[in-house]
Amino acid sequence: MDFDVLVIGAGPGGYHAAIRAAQLGLKVACAEMGAVGGVCLNIGCIPTKALLHAGETIANTRHAADFGLSYGPATLDIAKMNGWKDGIVKKLTGGVAGLFKANKVTHLVGQASFIDANTVKIGDKTYTASSFIIATGSEPATLKGLDVDQVAIVDSTGALNVPDPVPARMLCVGGGVIGFEFAHIYNNLGSKVKVIEFLPNIIPGADADAVKEFGKIMKKQGIEIVTRMKANSAQKQADGVHVELENVETGEKTTEVFDRVLVAVGRRPRTAGLNLEAAGLKATERGFIEVNTRMQTGVPHIYAVGDVAGNPMLAHKAMKEGLVAAEVIAGKPSEQDAVAIPGVVYTSPELAWVGLTEQEAIDKGYKVKTGLFPMSASGRAMTLQSTEGFVKMVVEEGTDLLLGVHIVAAHASDLLGEAGLALEMAATASDVALTIHAHPTLGEAVLEAAESVHKQAIHIVNR
Amino acid sequence: RPVIHAAPSVRRLARELGVDIAQVRGSGPAGRVSEDDVRAFQKGGS
Numbered sequence: 001m002d003f004d005v006l007v008i009g010a011g012p013g014g015y016h017a018a019i020r021a022a023q024l025g026l027k028v029a030c031a032e033m034g035a036v037g038g039v040c041l042n043i044g045c046i047p048t049k050a051l052l053h054a055g056e057t058i059a060n061t062r063h064a065a066d067f068g069l070s071y072g073p074a075t076l077d078i079a080k081m082n083g084w085k086d087g088i089v090k091k092l093t094g095g096v097a098g099l100f101k102a103n104k105v106t107h108l109v110g111q112a113s114f115i116d117a118n119t120v121k122i123g124d125k126t127y128t129a130s131s132f133i134i135a136t137g138s139e140p141a142t143l144k145g146l147d148v149d150q151v152a153i154v155d156s157t158g159a160l161n162v163p164d165p166v167p168a169r170m171l172c173v174g175g176g177v178i179g180f181e182f183a184h185i186y187n188n189l190g191s192k193v194k195v196i197e198f199l200p201n202i203i204p205g206a207d208a209d210a211v212k213e214f215g216k217i218m219k220k221q222g223i224e225i226v227t228r229m230k231a232n233s234a235q236k237q238a239d240g241v242h243v244e245l246e247n248v249e250t251g252e253k254t255t256e257v258f259d260r261v262l263v264a265v266g267r268r269p270r271t272a273g274l275n276l277e278a279a280g281l282k283a284t285e286r287g288f289i290e291v292n293t294r295m296q297t298g299v300p301h302i303y304a305v306g307d308v309a310g311n312p313m314l315a316h317k318a319m320k321e322g323l324v325a326a327e328v329i330a331g332k333p334s335e336q337d338a339v340a341i342p343g344v345v346y347t348s349p350e351l352a353w354v355g356l357t358e359q360e361a362i363d364k365g366y367k368v369k370t371g372l373f374p375m376s377a378s379g380r381a382m383t384l385q386s387t388e389g390f391v392k393m394v395v396e397e398g399t400d401l402l403l404g405v406h407i408v409a410a411h412a413s414d415l416l417g418e419a420g421l422a423l424e425m426a427a428t429a430s431d432v433a434l435t436i437h438a439h440p441t442l443g444e445a446v447l448e449a450a451e452s453v454h455k456q457a458i459h460i461v462n463r
Numbered sequence: 464r465p466v467i468h469a470a471p472s473v474r475r476l477a478r479e480l481g482v483d484i485a486q487v488r489g490s491g492p493a494g495r496v497s498e499d500d501v502r503a504f505q506k507g508g509s
């Protein structure tokens with residue numbers, strides 16, 4: 001055998017798997033047909049967060065007038081902004097390549113495809129390995145009638161290239177996490193943005209109260225949100241992209257014109273070209289590769305991790321699964337047994353959650369109590385000019401066990417670390433309330449939400 | 464699968480000792496399972 005482990009794909013799942021396997025003494029190769037770092041580093045998490053920060057900084061210059069700071073007319077060099085973002089991506093992907101070298105992971109360049117259960121072909125070479133980890137990720141789902149040209153009609157990859165001038169009228173088809181992050185970016189850069197969502201609610205999977213608060217804030221920032229609406233077709237014409245919209249309830253159709261249309265209706269797992277059948281594997285009807293909690297597929301020495309192995313399609317879930325697969329191969333008793341996988345929308349304020357929503361907890365048969373603390377009562381939030389949103393805590397009545405935490409607030413994603421640890425440690429609301437949180441911090445809102453579960457929050461009137 | 468009220472390190476210990484943590488009755492608050500609970504179960508159970 002050429003290798004102990006051959007990882008296919010160098011996204012978050014693949015590079016975590018490769019590095020951990022190497023740390024545990026295995027002889028490892030990682031095949032990648034594109035750029036190391038995968039979707040997340042190259043065309044996902046990192047570049048979107050860079051553009052969100054740029055947009056947020058522009059928005060903040062407007063709020064600075066509140067404390068007497070004024071600027072001359074602000075100008076944005078869009079080429080420079082795109083270049084700055086690309087620079088961050090380059091630095092991080094270079095970092096992954098460096099980590100491969102340092103850990104003696106062999107980087108095989110090209111598309112891997114199975115010849116049999118122990119052999120893959122890359123280019124005109126073949127390689128054998130005792131174990132495989134499939135980490136081939138996902139790609140944007142397409143929508144019939146909306147043909148992506150990456151200029152006027154884009155998917156998330158095209159949307160990362162901000163045109164100069166920014167589109168005056170922008171349509172985001174899909175009110176999920178990716179749709180709203182781009183809506184927020186373009187809104188802050190000056191576009192008039194409309195988001196349409198097929199379902200009755202935006203950000204599926206998040207807590208209903210948190211989504212309601214989030215939607216209210218996004219609308220206040222100028223983003224138009226229409227639910228129960230779908231896009232049937234899009235035609236490029238001289239004056240823009242003509243999109244036929246349909247109200248899902250009434251069937252009423254209208255045509256609106258936009259300068260840029262983003263199709264963000266979900267992602268689908270990617271197994272094309274892998275030749276799974278040769279390895280004795282078959283994807284499910286929806287394209288995923290089924291695995292157990294040890295990340296093993298139906299063929300015991302072949303593992304699958306990340307987006308290709310199922311929902312939620314998130315980088316940190318892929319990373320954890322990569323570590324588990326590598327550890328299991330190295331003989332460790334590892335398992336994907338996370339109590340909760342956090343979710344974040346990196347707008348400002350952010351929407352972030354971990355654990356069960358109130359409705360999910362009720363559906364699972366829990367008797368639920370909730371606590372709520374508004375950011376408007378947080379001194380730190382006031383000093384940061386960010387008093388919108390709240391921390392909501394879902395707790396089991398009687399045992400006081402924490403079931404879920406839902407936050408709409410500046411830096412909510414960072415507040416989630418505490419909430420996630422609390423859930424993993426099976427903490428009670430009292431455990432959180434009894435922990436001294438530094439003052440003044442946004443994290444105090446988590447403490448106060450826990451106090452409010454017991455109707456003992458200090459900075460609000462408890463009802 | 465039911466929610467296991469135990470810290471990640473306790474869950475890992477259970478796997479290392481071959482204990483099915485779902486079978487262990489936690490002695491901590493809200494039925495939380497400790498390392499000692501896992502070890503005691505292993506001694507008593509096997």
Ligand SMILES: Cc1cc2nc3c(=O)[nH]c(=O)nc-3n(C[C@H](O)[C@H](O)[C@H](O)COP(=O)(O)OP(=O)(O)OC[C@H]3O[C@@H](n4cnc5c(N)ncnc54)[C@H](O)[C@@H]3O)c2cc1C
Nearest residue numbers: 009011013033038039040044045112137306307313314315
């Ligand atoms: C715009 C956008 C923003 C996002 N933001 C976030 C975020 O903020 N936080 C978050 O958690 N998640 C985010 N995600 C999701 C995140 O990017 C994915 O969950 C994550 O990248 C999945 O990692 P992965 O390792 O499973 O696969 P991927 O990152 O998709 O990597 C798979 C890799 O495998 C390679 N590959 C595929 N087939 C083969 C083959 N046959 N041979 C060789 N190589 C192959 C591909 O080239 C690719 O590099 C975002 C996604 C998008 C699109």
